[in-house]
Amino acid sequence: MAGKVSPTPDERGGLLGFLAQQRQAMKVAAYGLTDDQARAAPSASALSVGGLLKHVSSTESGWIDLVLKIEPKPFAESVAAYQENYRLGPDETLDSAIAAYDRVAARTEEVIAGIADLNQEVPIPKDVPWYPDDASVWSVRWVLLHLIEETARHAGHADIVRESLDGATAMPLQAAAEGWPETNWLKPWKPGVMS
DSSP states (O other), X not given: OOSSOOOXXXXXXXXXXXXXXXXXXXXXXXXXXXXXXXXXXXSSSXXXXXXXXXXXXXXXXXXXXXXXXXXXXXXXXXXXXHHHTTSOOTTOOHHHHHHHHHHHHHHHHHHHHTOSOTTOEEEOOSSOTTSOSSOSEEEHHHHHHHHHHHHHHHHHHHHHHXXXXXXXXXXXXXXXXXXXXXXXXXXXOOTTOOO
16 A cells, blocks of 8 residues: 555445555554564553554454444453453464454455445444434444544554554655655665664
């Protein structure tokens, strides 16, 4: 993905395109990291690049479950799992987290392709403290917009964590990941070279 979402002829394609772009930004933040670096939390925050990847993957999967009307676990039972999704465990690898995220993305694309109307209602669970009490449904469109916002916010977190790790920033990382040629204004990231 060359930095911008391609023009799309319809809303669905645009929403999925912007979500794909933000997913790519998450993965670019992890480009070239070792598993130990992906676990590291080098800033005042407890966030790590690997943990953020796990979190956005789990979050997107949960929202698509809601679109499919798959009943979520009661919130009280899922708090520990939610918190664990912010950490890349010692037995997990960055490659496995990225592969899981790719599977979630493919599932989202498939599910959204099978929905005729983006106005389709998505029931709001009532036992989650940050969901509104004054509404009973979202639309699939709203869910996609929320996923774009949620992923973009965490891609920004991942950028900061990554820069704190080794000085690498988004555009040089993207250039390296996608094989862009070096120019006077942009040099692709290289291991051991500060951006």
